[in-house]
Amino acid sequence: MPIRLRWWPAILWMVACLQLLLSLLARKGFALAAFGDILQTSLLLATVIAVFPRLRIGTSKTRLFWGLMGLGFGTWFCAQALWTYFEVVLRRGIPNPFAGDVVFFLHIVPMMAAVAVQPHLEQDNRTRQAGTLDFILLLTWWLYLYLFAVIPWQFVSPNEAIYGRSFDLLYGCEQLVFLLALALVWMRSCGGWRRTYARLVGAALVYSTGSMLASEAIDRHIYYTGSLFDVPLVCSMIWFVLIASNSGEKDPPTTASVDGHAIWEARLAMLAVFLTPLMVAWAQFAPGVPERVRSYRLILTVAVMIVMGGLVFLKQHLLDHELLSLLRSSREHLDETCKLKDELQDKEQSLRWHSLELQRKNLELQEISFTDALTGVWNRRYLEEILGPEADQVLRNYQRAGTQKMDHRDLVFLMVDVDFFKSVNDQYGHPAGDRLLQLVAERLSKIVRRSDVLFRWGGEEFLIMSRSTDPSGIPAFCSRILEVVAGEPFDLGQGIVVRKTCSVGWAPFPWIRNACDAICAEEVIIVADAALYRAKHMGRNQGIGFIPSDAALADPAAIALAALTEAESHFVQVVRTECRTHAVLASQSSAPAPHSHV
Numbered sequence: 276m277p278i279r280l281r282w283w284p285a286i287l288w289m290v291a292c293l294q295l296l297l298s299l300l301a302r303k304g305f306a307l308a309a310f311g312d313i314l315q316t317s318l319l320l321a322t323v324i325a326v327f328p329r330l331r332i333g334t335s336k337t338r339l340f341w342g343l344m345g346l347g348f349g350t351w352f353c354a355q356a357l358w359t360y361f362e363v364v365l366r367r368g369i370p371n372p373f374a375g376d377v378v379f380f381l382h383i384v385p386m387m388a389a390v391a392v393q394p395h396l397e398q399d400n401r402t403r404q405a406g407t408l409d410f411i412l413l414l415t416w417w418l419y420l421y422l423f424a425v426i427p428w429q430f431v432s433p434n435e436a437i438y439g440r441s442f443d444l445l446y447g448c449e450q451l452v453f454l455l456a457l458a459l460v461w462m463r464s465c466g467g468w469r470r471t472y473a474r475l476v477g478a479a480l481v482y483s484t485g486s487m488l489a490s491e492a493i494d495r496h497i498y499y500t501g502s503l504f505d506v507p508l509v510c511s512m513i514w515f516v517l518i519a520s521n522s523g524e525k526d527p528p529t530t531a532s533v534d535g536h537a538i539w540e541a542r543l544a545m546l547a548v549f550l551t552p553l554m555v556a557w558a559q560f561a562p563g564v565p566e567r568v569r570s571y572r573l574i575l576t577v578a579v580m581i582v583m584g585g586l587v588f589l590k591q592h593l594l595d596h597e598l599l600s601l602l603r604s605s606r607e608h609l610d611e612t613c614k615l616k617d618e619l620q621d622k623e624q625s626l627r628w629h630s631l632e633l634q635r636k637n638l639e640l641q642e643i644s645f646t647d648a649l650t651g652v653w654n655r656r657y658l659e660e661i662l663g664p665e666a667d668q669v670l671r672n673y674q675r676a677g678t679q680k681m682d683h684r685d686l687v688f689l690m691v692d693v694d695f696f697k698s699v700n701d702q703y704g705h706p707a708g709d710r711l712l713q714l715v716a717e718r719l720s721k722i723v724r725r726s727d728v729l730f731r732w733g734g735e736e737f738l739i740m741s742r743s744t745d746p747s748g749i750p751a752f753c754s755r756i757l758e759v760v761a762g763e764p765f766d767l768g769q770g771i772v773v774r775k776t777c778s779v780g781w782a783p784f785p786w787i788r789n790a791c792d793a794i795c796a797e798e799v800i801i802v803a804d805a806a807l808y809r810a811k812h813m814g815r816n817q818g819i820g821f822i823p824s825d826a827a828l829a830d831p832a833a834i835a836l837a838a839l840t841e842a843e844s845h846f847v848q849v850v851r852t853e854c855r856t857h858a859v860l861a862s863q864s865s866a867p868a869p870h871s872h873v
Contacts, residue, residue: 283520287513290314291506298503305366307501312359315505318512319352325519336394341519343389348515350382362500369493372429372438379486380421380442383449384414386479390456395468408590412583416551419579420445423554427568439494446490450483474518482511551580647731649709650716658730658738665742666796669784673791685788687749688800689739689781690807691719691756694815696735699773707767711775714765722759736807738800746783746822750852753779753818757854761816776854779818780807787823790831798836805840809849818852 294314301307326345330338357375361367424445428438457479461472485507492498554576561569645657665686672684693715700708712735723729723739730738741752760777767773782802785791794802802821810819827834827846838844 284517287318287516291510291513294501294509295503295506298501298506301501303499303502308499309363311501311505312355312363315509315512316352316355316359318509318516319348319355322348322512322516322519323352325516329519329521334394336392336396340389340392340394343385343392344519347382347384347386347389348519350378350385354378354382358500372433372435372442376425376429376442377421380425380446380449381414381418383453384417387413387453387456390453390460393460395464395466408586408593412586415579415583415586417449419551419554419575422575423572427571431571432565432568436494439490443487443490443494447487450479450487454479454483471518471521474514478511478514478518481507481514485511551576551583650713650731652716652720652729652731652737654731655733658728658740661728662796665740666784670791673785673788685744685746686784686796686799687741687744687746687781688784688796688803689741689749689753689756689779690732690800690803691737691739691760692778692780692807692811693735693760694776694778694811696775699767699775703767703771703773707769707771710767711765711773714767715760715775715777718759719756722755738803744783746820749781749783749820750818750850753781753820753852754855757816757818757852761854776816778807778810778815779852780804780810781818781820782806783822787827787831787834789828793827793831793834794836794839798839801836802839806849813851816854820850820852821847822850824848 294311297307297310323345326341326348329341330345332338333341354375357378358369358373361369424441425438428434428441454476457472457476461469461476464472485504489498489504489508492502492504498504554572557572564572645653645660647654669684669686693711696708696711699711712731715735716729716731716737719729719737719739724741726742728740728742730740732738739756741749756779757777760775764772764774780803782799784796784799785793786799786802787793806819806821809821810817813819821839824846825848834846838846
């Protein structure tokens, strides 16, 4: 942190302590009100300024997130500046109802939209466009609620008591929805974004509590600027300043996305559309409502229904446009068939055929996205897609089995690395190296079972996920992998023939059967990678398995992932498999290390 900013957080919290002391000791008056107003306005301005640097760094979603948060802070600043203008410049009390209440109410909506952006997840263009319309629908809905429930008692039929109760209730609901959405995203995030969301939850909770207490005090005519009711608000503003500045740290990286993560925003938007007609019944049949308010609400609801209907139509138009673009991409392959179908089938059958063909294309596109372009085997994205369900199935098998003996129910992860692969690229060029990877993938595909899954892990590494396996049989499988790679030379074309060996590292899941949750499946892959590193360190052309030692079995709770990947760990027992095929280049094989258990 730069020296000039080192004391920045401490100074801000000292200001909060000063506000607390003045609230306890100073008398109600213009000086106290001016101090409180100028302090809060300055803090909000500082928050807006702190957001600006974040609009130039990070991904587009990160910039959009902070842009919407900055819009919320800026709106809040405008409302506070209007409050300060009344009390400091005009030296007048704030009227109740206050014209700036709608700004106080609406500044939460951009923050809701920022939470809906979920910058820790990736998002395609279609989802982003639909999310924008969903945000506009929600903004329209919240503005409509304010105009429906609060404005009538401010302008149509002024009533201070009903206005205060309506504003407090609606503002409380808005704050609750914002907190719940923020907490939900916080619980589903991880890493640096999880810390950022946690701080936002804390600051928002303090702000919501303080603002609701202040609103209640205003309705009871016991609030004045600079009172104890302002202390939570000042603390929350300081907290927001520190979150926006983030003490000079960079934004945490985004994580991988999961399809359909924005469904809940769309559902909330459509729920708002469906609830709008019900407001007509409220406007018409609510008891004790003046006729002027009743007419105003009916006209307002009809206007909002037209606006929201137009937004829904526009959203549907965008979805239809996306669907048409997908159909257009496959039209060249379907033109001749479509002509024959048009002659033989009616319109209903033709539409059904289009639907089925589109589904097939979508499946093909999905399979392509999960396949490594060079070797034709599955890629890491497909592993990320199936790893969670596969691990859950294994854990369910153990739960159903109970204490009964049940072998062949584990997952075993085997990392396979081609030894000295870089020498092929250096000596013969990258096309020869690519051809070697294709041939290795073909040989591995021939020896894995139909139930097993072969992945291109990256570079010259492959990963085999063996399903329904007894780990005791894996050494023999390792031996088979070593032999099939080293047994025959690889013909790379153009007269290039090379012999290659490989190294294998493996680990089972669950790693400890009587403590299935000791380490997760993702961590087992890391353990298998550490075993592969051990195999390469011990001379290559061999397999190394990491299974739990007696110490690990005796105390599973003491296991840490970092300990399992150490060179010497008392939690790990090493199972070594040597290659029985010796027809390999002498320069690519080293003296085998002795069999070891640690």
